[in-house]
Amino acid sequence: MDHDQSxxxxxxxxxxxxxxxxxxxxxxxxxxxxTDADRNIILANSFEYRMxxxxxxxxxxxxxxxxxxxxxxxxxxxxxxxxxxxxLIVIPGRHITKIxxx
Amino acid sequence: xxxxxxxxxxxxxxxQSAPRDITAEFTKAASKLNTGQLVKDETFTLFEAVGALExxxxxxxxxxxxxxxxxxxxxEDDYDVRRPLTPEEVVGLMDQLLCHEVAWHKGHPLSQTLxxxxxxxxxxxxxxxxxxxxxxxRVPSDSPLVSLVLRxxxxxxxxxCDLVHVRVATEYYYEEEDFVSQLYNRNLLSAFSISxxxxxxxxxxxxxxxxxxxxxxxxxxxxxxxVFRHEFLSALDQDIEVLETRSTANFSSCIxxxxxxxxxxxxGKPVPEAFSLKIQRKLASTVPPRPMVNVNSNDALAHLKRxxxxxxxxxxxxxxxxxxNFKTAVWTLLSRKxxxxxxxxxxxxxxxxxxxxxxxxxxxxxxxxxxxxELVLPANILLEANTDEVxxxxxxxxxxxxxxxxxxxxxxxxxxxxxxxxxxxxxxxRRTVCHTLIDWDNLQMExxxxxxxxxxxxxxxxxxxQGGEPTWSFPLSSWAYHQKLSQFRLIxxxxxxxxxxxxxxxxxxxxxxxxxxSTHLGHIDRxxxxxxxxxxxxxxxxxxxxxxxxxxxxxxxxxFHALERLTTHIIAVDAFAIALHALYVVLSRHKVLPFASxxxxxxxxxxxxxxxxxxxxxxxxxxxxxxxEYQREAALEGDSDTTILERASKAIAEARKAWEATLAxxxxxxxPSGPSQPPPSAIEEDWKRDVKNTMRACIGxxxxxxxxxxxxxxxxxxxxxxxNLEVIVPEVGSKSRWHDWWVVPQVTEKKSKA
Numbered sequence: 048m049d050h051d052q053s054x055x056x057x058x059x060x061x062x063x064x065x066x067x068x069x070x071x072x073x074x075x076x077x078x079x080x081x082t083d084a085d086r087n088i089i090l091a092n093s094f095e096y097r098m099x100x101x102x103x104x105x106x107x108x109x110x111x112x113x114x115x116x117x118x119x120x121x122x123x124x125x126x127x128x129x130x131x132x133x134x135l136i137v138i139p140g141r142h143i144t145k146i147x148x149x
Numbered sequence: 150x151x152x153x154x155x156x157x158x159x160x161x162x163x164x165q166s167a168p169r170d171i172t173a174e175f176t177k178a179a180s181k182l183n184t185g186q187l188v189k190d191e192t193f194t195l196f197e198a199v200g201a202l203e204x205x206x207x208x209x210x211x212x213x214x215x216x217x218x219x220x221x222x223x224x225e226d227d228y229d230v231r232r233p234l235t236p237e238e239v240v241g242l243m244d245q246l247l248c249h250e251v252a253w254h255k256g257h258p259l260s261q262t263l264x265x266x267x268x269x270x271x272x273x274x275x276x277x278x279x280x281x282x283x284x285x286x287r288v289p290s291d292s293p294l295v296s297l298v299l300r301x302x303x304x305x306x307x308x309x310c311d312l313v314h315v316r317v318a319t320e321y322y323y324e325e326e327d328f329v330s331q332l333y334n335r336n337l338l339s340a341f342s343i344s345x346x347x348x349x350x351x352x353x354x355x356x357x358x359x360x361x362x363x364x365x366x367x368x369x370x371x372x373x374x375x376v377f378r379h380e381f382l383s384a385l386d387q388d389i390e391v392l393e394t395r396s397t398a399n400f401s402s403c404i405x406x407x408x409x410x411x412x413x414x415x416x417g418k419p420v421p422e423a424f425s426l427k428i429q430r431k432l433a434s435t436v437p438p439r440p441m442v443n444v445n446s447n448d449a450l451a452h453l454k455r456x457x458x459x460x461x462x463x464x465x466x467x468x469x470x471x472x473x474n475f476k477t478a479v480w481t482l483l484s485r486k487x488x489x490x491x492x493x494x495x496x497x498x499x500x501x502x503x504x505x506x507x508x509x510x511x512x513x514x515x516x517x518x519x520x521x522x523e524l525v526l527p528a529n530i531l532l533e534a535n536t537d538e539v540x541x542x543x544x545x546x547x548x549x550x551x552x553x554x555x556x557x558x559x560x561x562x563x564x565x566x567x568x569x570x571x572x573x574x575x576x577x578x579r580r581t582v583c584h585t586l587i588d589w590d591n592l593q594m595e596x597x598x599x600x601x602x603x604x605x606x607x608x609x610x611x612x613x614x615q616g617g618e619p620t621w622s623f624p625l626s627s628w629a630y631h632q633k634l635s636q637f638r639l640i641x642x643x644x645x646x647x648x649x650x651x652x653x654x655x656x657x658x659x660x661x662x663x664x665x666x667s668t669h670l671g672h673i674d675r676x677x678x679x680x681x682x683x684x685x686x687x688x689x690x691x692x693x694x695x696x697x698x699x700x701x702x703x704x705x706x707x708x709f710h711a712l713e714r715l716t717t718h719i720i721a722v723d724a725f726a727i728a729l730h731a732l733y734v735v736l737s738r739h740k741v742l743p744f745a746s747x748x749x750x751x752x753x754x755x756x757x758x759x760x761x762x763x764x765x766x767x768x769x770x771x772x773x774x775x776x777x778e779y780q781r782e783a784a785l786e787g788d789s790d791t792t793i794l795e796r797a798s799k800a801i802a803e804a805r806k807a808w809e810a811t812l813a814x815x816x817x818x819x820x821p822s823g824p825s826q827p828p829p830s831a832i833e834e835d836w837k838r839d840v841k842n843t844m845r846a847c848i849g850x851x852x853x854x855x856x857x858x859x860x861x862x863x864x865x866x867x868x869x870x871x872x873n874l875e876v877i878v879p880e881v882g883s884k885s886r887w888h889d890w891w892v893v894p895q896v897t898e899k900k901s902k903a
Contacts, residue, residue, distance in 0.1 A: 053181035056174065057188040066168055069204060071214060081189035081198060084182040086175070089193075089201055095212050100221045106287070132334065133212070134435030137201040146175045147168035 057082060060148065065090060067138055068145040073097050074128075075138060076149075086140030095133050099126040202437060211429045211438040226425045228267050230285040233292035234299065234420075236367040241417035242268070243302055243374045244446055245424065250306060251449035254313065254456070254490055257442040258329040260432050263310065265424045265441050268303055273335045274431070280304075280345050283338065293356055298371060301353040304338065305346045305378040311337035312385040313492050320495035320572075327491045327574055333432035343386045350379045370413035377406035384460065389499050392509035397464055400457040407454050414446045452490065459489040462831040463497065469511045472520040473711060474817045476568055481816065481836045483571040494572040501569050505561070513561040520564070524631065524715075525624040525676055527708035528687070528701040530607055545606045552606070556599050556625060563588060567632065579643040582636050583764035589636065590768045593629035600625050612682055622679035627672070630770065634669040637771075638722065640764055641665065646889035651745030652878045654757060655892055656733035659726045660783040661761075661774075666723035668771050670716065677712050680705070707818075714814050721807035724800045725847060725891065731797035732854055734785050735861075736894065739872045754780065790861055797854045805847045812840045839888070846887040853896040860898065875899045 048056065065079045067088060077093025099107075107126045182188065203209040214223040234242070246269075249262040263269055268285060277283035283304060289296040314337060318330050354375050357368055384399035429438050444452075459482070466478035479501060483489060489497075505513045518532055526532050534550040541547055563585070570581050600623045603609075611619030641662045644650055650658050684705045736742040746752050758776050765773055774782070785793055816836035860872045877895040879886040885895055 048178060048181060050181050050183075053178035054188055056178045057182075060171075060175075061188070061190045071205065071216075073204075073212065075204065080193045081187060082179055082182075083187050084179060084184055086179040089189075089198060091193075097212070097224075098220075100224050102221060102225055129431070131212075131431060132433040132435070133202065135197070135201045136204050137198070138204045140179070142205045144172075145170065146172045148171045149168050 064149040066147040066149060067143055068147075069138060069142045070144055071142075075133075075136060077136065080135075086143060087137060088140070088143065088146075089135070089137045091135050093133055093136050094130045096128045096130045098128060103129070202435070207438075209437045211432070211434060211436075213438075214430075224427065224430055226267055226422075226427060228422055228425070230268055230271050231288070231290035231295065233290065234295055235418070236294065236363050236371060237416060237418040238420050239294050239299055240367065240370045240374070240413065241419040242299060242423060243371075244414055244417050245419055246303065246306055247453075248444045248446060248449040249424075249442075250310065251452045252442045252444040253310065253329075254492060255444070255452065256326070256328050256491065258331055258439075259335075260331075260333060260429050260434060260436075261439050261442045263306075264333065264335070264428055264432060265426060266303075267423050267425055267428070268299065269307065270428050270431075272300070272303055272307065273338075276336050277338070280341055280349075297349075297356055298353045298375070301346075301349040302375060302378055305350055305382050307338050308341065308343070308346050309378070309382050309385055311339045312382075312388070315339070316385075316388060316499070317491055317495045320498045321569075322491055322495060323574065323577060326577070327494075331434070333434055335432070343382060346382055347379060350375050350382075354379075366413070367416060369409065370416050373406045373409040373413070377403060377410055380406060384457070388496065389503070389509070391464070392467060392500065395464065395467065397461045400460045403457045404454060404461075407450060407457070411450050414450075455487070456490050456493060459485065459493045460496070463493070463500070465830070465832050467500070467508055469508050471818060472516055472523060473714075475507070475516070477816055477836065478832050479568055480571050481832050481839070484839070485835060488575060494574075498569055498572045501572070502565050507565070513565050514557045517557055517561050517564050521624070521628055522704065523708055523711045525622075525628045525680070525708075527680065527683075528704035529624070529683070531603060531624065545608075549603060549606050552599060552603055556596070559595065560592065560629075563592060564632075567636070575643070576647060579640060579647060582640055582643075586633065586636050586640070586764055587767055589629060589633045590770070593626050593633060593770070596626040596629045597623060610686070612679065622676075622683070624679075627676055627679075630672060631669070631676070633768070634665060634672060634771070637665045637765070638662065638669070638719075642890040644761075645892055646881060648881050650761070652743045653737065653745065654761065655742075655878070656730055656737050657754075657758065657779065657783040658761065659730040659733060661779075663723050663726035663730060664774065664782075665771070666719050666726060669719050670723065673712055673716055673719070677709070680708055680712070711818065714811075714818070717807060717810045717814060721804055721811050721843075724804035724807055725843070725850070728797045728800035728804055728847075728850055728854070729891070729893070730783070731785070731793045731800065732850065732857065732894070734783075735790050735793055735797075735857055736874075736876055736896070738790065739874075741872050741874045741876045742894075743876060743878060794854060794858050794861070798851075798858075801847055801850050801854060805844060805851075808840060808844050808847060812837065812844070842888045843891060846891040846893050849885075849887055849893040849895075850891075853894055856896040856898070873899045 060079050063079055064076060065088070067075045067090070069075070074096040075090055075093050076096065077090030079088065080091050081089040104126050202211075205213060207213045207215065214220060246263065246266060249266065252262040253259055271285045272283050284300060285295065314330065314332070317328050322328050324330060354372060357363070357371050357375070360368065363371075380399050380402045384403055387394060387396065387399060424441065426438065426441055462482065466475070466482060469475060479497070483494065483497065488494075500508060502513060503509075507513060507516050522529070522532055530546070531549060531553055534546040534553065539546040539550070566585065567582075570578055570585070573581060600621075603625075604621050609621055611621050613619050641658060644658065687701060687705075733742065755776055758779060762773060788796075816833045857872075857874065860874045864870050864872055875897050877885075877897075878892060879895060881889050885893075887893065
């Protein structure tokens with residue numbers, strides 16, 4: 048890809064929803080607004096997603112076993128990632144581990 | 150299709166088609182960009198970009214967890230909400246929560262106040278669907294002090310916040326100035342009814358009273374806190390229904406409970422570890438992390454007590470007894486220091502006007518019509534004509550009624566807004582009036598058009614002054630002009646209250662105030678002249694003394710009385726302004742008046758005048774005084790110091806008399822026909838205190854004038870030495886500033902250097 052093609056490619060992504068993973072294992076989902084040569088990325092209307100904490104997993108497991116009795120021991124439990132709205136953000140390129148397009 | 154009422158919240162889309170990893174492509178493409186080159190959305194501006202929160206920056210990113218910090222610990226506090234608490238700790242926690250609640254009332258966001266409480270966080274997240282769900286933990290604590298008493302207290306507190314939030318958010322307020330309405334995607338238990346909370350509180354009260362192993366003092370302390378919650382909730386729940394209930398019972402008993410509550414604060418043992426900023430990491434928030442706000446118990450309790458007292462005193466203005474009384478009561482109550490809290494101010498807004506009705510009973514049009522009858526149109530055909538009685542469209546009375554109806558529709562809202570505006574915070578009041586002044590300038594012109602049309606319909610005979618042109622009364626535009634002049638005065642006086650003017654501007658601003666007052670007095674004289682003429686005509690035409698004419702007589706009497714009161718008040722303001730103007734001119738001439746700007750400053754008198762006159766420049770009437778004329782007049786060019794000080798002495802003596810007369814006139818116009826009701830005491834007392842403070846300021850001015858006179862005669866006998874005076878301009882709020890609207894300088898003899 049040369050320079051113009053790169054710009055063209057990135058411009059094609061503007062306004063689309065990106066999922067950006069960061070070094071601290073969080074994920075940010077928002078509308079792609081802007082980037083630069085250092086791969087700093089600005090997302091609008093973004094949500095922050097975080098892996099559930101061990102205690103939340105534990106709590107879900109407890110609930111499962113409460114409801115189902117003894118047979119639920121081997122069942123895999125499903126715990127949603129916790130998320131919250133945080134709005135307009137800029138993610139420095141050096142903290143980005145993965146970029147996904149929805 | 151979704152019905153229109155359905156609100157579509159942008160849901161986080163997790164369950165969509167699998168996302169595609171574009172890390173490599175993206176990285177490669179980005180690396181080809183030149184340094185400093187941006188790829189951005191056309192509509193996205195760099196200005197917006199500045200507002201973006203930087204992820205992984207501890208100062209900006211509320212979700213940032215420092216390397217090495219244990220993830221679980223960073224998000225969840227180790228604090229165990231099920232642990233048993235001592236009664237002392239329960240009292241301590243209740244008081245800490247109360248302080249946070251007040252901090253929120255005072256305008257701090259929930260994220261820095263109540264939402265730092267781990268207990269509240271557990272109650273409110275995940276969002277409870279039933280009251281049963283709203284608890285600290287899935288498995289309730291074994292200690293009823295926690296699972297019953299503290300829980301009931303917390304739930305009732307949250308519900309109280311809900312009621313406050315709903316009231317404030319539906320009225321006019323300034324986000325972040327007065328109040329932060331952000332709930333961070335939490336819900337303040339708005340779905341649950343008050344009775345459920347009352348029920349829980351009752352259970353808690355009963356349980357506490359049955360305990361034998363808790364010290365009586367602590368039992369009482371917990372008891373009064375629970376009862377306070379109960380009563381506060383009822384009081385807030387009453388809301389605008391107070392118009393029907395007219396009950397102060399709940400707020401009164403809140404105050405009663407606050408007494409023992411205050412006395413037992415010392416018994417409580419705070420539990421600081423039950424509050425954490427880490428909760429901010431979980432709140433939906435578009436702002437950087439911010440520190441916890443701490444309000445101390447004394448301030449918090451004083452604030453609550455004031456809130457309750459203001460709510461009680463508010464009752465005294467709920468009976469409508471005419472426009473001028475209504476306006477005085479609203480203004481006086483809202484001018485209390487400190488200003489009533491945002492909840493009270495919002496509640497008042499709703500009471501003052503909702504659905505175009507004043508205080509729940511008087512249509513806004515009636516208020517306007519009463520106001521016009523009081524000031525410009527007593528017993529006048531313009532207000533009495535109505536289309537119900539005369540149905541022939543060709544009849545002038547029918548046409549008058551139609552025209553007046555149009556006028557009412559146009560003017561009712563702006564008029565009631567001038568009253569309601571007092572509910573804003575003090576800075577906003579002044580700002581808003583500066584804006585509405587321009588509207589009123591246009592309204593006056595519109596009113597003039599209507600006046601012209603009405604004049605031909607009513608066949609009003611003109612008045613002829615010696616050798617002059619025939620003149621008509623122009624009642625509606627006269628009234629609008631009166632409104633505008635009152636707003637001019639308010640803008641200037643609020644300028645003093647808000648410390649907008651620097652000391653060197655004070656001579657000029659008091660000159661301008663007196664200039665506006667004398668214009669206003671002239672205008673009122675004009676109104677009076679026409680009312681007198683109308684009365685004369687009326688007496689001539691109705692020879693007989695029927696019941697109708699006695700009604701007319703009392704209408705005219707009311708109007709003359711109102712004009713007289715107004716005149717006395719404006720004379721008082723005028724005379725005081727003249728005296729201060731004169732005093733400041735002498736101080737400024739002798740260069741003993743402190744200066745805010747340095748000699749090298751860019752500002753000049755002309756520029757300062759321009760900026761102070763900014764709100765008045767677009768106004769057509771009264772015309773702006775040109776700078777040169779202003780300067781001549783304001784500096785009293787050509788008058789000697791002695792002449793000026795003589796004028797000051799005379800003016801201040803007149804001011805004192807006029808303020809005494811104003812005080813004697815009282816805050817309110819008594820309705821002689823109405824039942825003799827007890828006077829609205831607390832508000833009236835506030836009003837009296839205000840006038841008395843003004844009189845104190847008058848006395849202070851007299852003293853200052855005398856001091857300057859003395860220093861001046863001492864200097865003249867010693868030949869041309871500078872005045873041996875020290876002048877201090879007291880700040881708003883300081884003890885020697887008797888009244889916010891009257892900046893009286895403290896003039897003292899300089900101590901001789903020993």
